[in-house]
Amino acid sequence: MLLELLRIDEARLAAELSRFLDGPHDLPAVLHETVRLVLELESRWGAKLFRDVVGLYFSPTRPEEEQWAQHQTFVLLAAEIERSRHRGELYDDTDCYDGAAFFLVGLYALLTSYRDIGPERESVLRRFVKSTVRSLQPQG
Template sequence: MTDASGKPQGREAQRLRTRDRVLDAAITEFARTGSAEADIAAIAEAAGVARGTFYFHFPTKEHVLLELERREETLLAQKLGRFLRGEHDLRAALAETVRLVLALERRLGNTLFRELLAVHFSPNRGDGDPRDFPMIATVATEIENARDRGETRDGIDPYHAALFFLLGLYALLATTPDNRAMRAAMLDSYLTTALHSMER
């Protein structure tokens, strides 16, 4: 049941609140131990629910990671979208993308962030079209706009360029040590190389 504004009411609202509590407790446990070692009983206790309630909302631990990824990617795309409403060029847009992803990594911690990347690239996903991912769609739209502004080559495919840029960024973060100076140099080089591959 929903109210006039479309917000869930009654039992549906309670179900969603319980799901959010379970998800938050699972995220805390995953960040502490990693998903493989996470204790479902501890998650249920922290959320104030029965163990079976965890499995009702999230049949597997991977479902928790998929939900977290969906939530965080949507949030990243919203933040990037706000940045893109201001004056910027393609370099600034891609640099902000890198900054937002790095901020997410710091907030989640290395263990949970790398597990999100693992589930992102999991062959079991079957999610289909990359255009359905909010960050890919947002970056692709920006590359398309940059093409219209004359910043990139006419023949560039915005979705492929966005996909390659984000995949490269995620792979770089997943495989480099957490050394700020080293990473800063590598990311700056990566950004320059990505731009050169798109520029006129």
């Protein structure tokens, strides 16, 4: 039941992200939009259910065949990182799958660590996106 809920809402989130990607955007905007959509999902489910579902990703009992590449949001984010790399906005050796995985794992970790919704959490999430972008973009 929980996995079915996850799949339905993940498809909804991916569809919304896909619509966002149809318009003008850059990588920071995509990352901020991903955060916004995940926060919206957390709000819809409630914090406890959200943490339980996120915990499934990191559970030692999760099915072995469960892979990031099976998740639409991950695939969309990885593709956007790859497009940014091809446009020369990121380091040449940026791995789009690692970048998407690192971002999503970090986002879920922050959301389960900073449970209180408010200015501190918002600030941490903004800094997280900024730090992620800086880690992918060459300086100068």
